[in-house]
Amino acid sequence: MSDTTLSPAEVAAKHGLAVSGARPGLAEYCRQLWGRRHFILSFSQAKLTAQYSQAKLGQIWQVATPLLNALVYYFIFGVLMNAKRGIPSDVYIPFLVTGIFVFTFTQNSVMAGVRAISGNLGLVRALHFPRASLPISFALQQLQQLLFSMIVLVLVVVASGTMPMASWLLMVPVLACQFVFNTGLAMIMARLGSKTPDLAQLMPFVLRTWMYASGVMFSIKVVLQGKPHWLAQVLQVNPAAVYMDLARYSMIDGYGANNLPPHVWALAAGWALLVGVAGFVYFWKAEEQYGRG
Structure with a gap:
């Protein structure tokens, strides 16, 4: 049969042509991402360096910002x-600082994810690469x-009287579980933010x-005494609270296992697996739409 009798789609299929920017299969997409691993790492390091390049104190703000937040929250909530x-x-100061640092990790990953596509449209439209590289690099x-x-x-914990111990x-x-969770969440927000830029104003x-409901500044068990038991359970098993509690248990000598919800490690791994995989698949399904329209 000659090409003149075939439809354009049939001609393209006959000669092995594919739609420009078409979404690859999931396995092929993972392979492409692995091939861009050096770009992902370099891009994340470049963004980290550039983040405070205009400030006189430079990279010092990387630790000064969350520490100043902790001081403000200590004065308001602790005093x-x-x-x-x-x-x-x-124990309260390391309790608070740990909570602030760990929650800020998730918070900033979400905000960076919202703008991962919409804030890098020039890059998305100019170059061909798996778009998941962007939210992954921002989470990294x-x-x-x-x-x-x-x-x-570490300095705060040691100053409070806790010496280095194996639980650290x-x-x-x-952090490995939280990183996978944050990356999945960032990919979900990246897809949503690519179509709805105003999401960055709402988040x-x-x-x-979410921060106030996760016990960053207080003990959920103590504050909710006298309230319905199910409410405390729900707040304790939310992923932000799970990762904060495990970080506190790991770093602070006076924060015992009695402060942790049941099956806390299963919860940490489960949240990471659920959100990490679901976020990756959800983002991949719209791969061919990013940067268009």
Whole structure:
């Protein structure tokens, strides 16, 4: 049969042509992402370096910003509102700083994810690469920033009287689970934000509500005493609270296992697997739409 009797789609299929920018299969997409791993790492490092390039103190703000946030929250919640009740005085400062640093990791990953596509349209439209590289690199950037903050956290914990101990090594699986969770969430927000740029204006209010509901500044068990038991359980098993509690348990000597919800490690891994996989698939399904329209 000659090409003149075939439809354009049939001619293209006959000669092995494919739609420009068509979404590859999931396995092929993963292979392409692995091939761009050096770009993902370099892009995240470049963004981290450029983040405070215009500030006189430069990279110092990577640790100064969350630390100043912790000081403000300590004054408001620890001193004025006595939110530290139920938590020993010598434990509350590392309790608060750990919560601020860990929640900020998720918060910044979400905000970076919202703008991952909409804020990089020039790059998306000019070059061909798996678009998931962008939200992954932004989540990786936030992980690197958190690692800088961990230096301050260690100093705060030691100053409170806790010496280095073996449980600190538990931070490795905690942060690994949280990174996978954050990356999946960033990819979900990247797809949503690519079509609805106004989402970036709404998310600070959502994240602030999430922060207050996750026990960043207080013990959920103590504050909700007398309230319905199911409410405390729901708040304790939300992923932000799970990762904060595990980080506190790992780093702070006076924060015992009695403060953790049941099956906490299964919850941490489950949230990471669920959101990480679902977010990746959800983002991949719209691969050919990014940067168009």
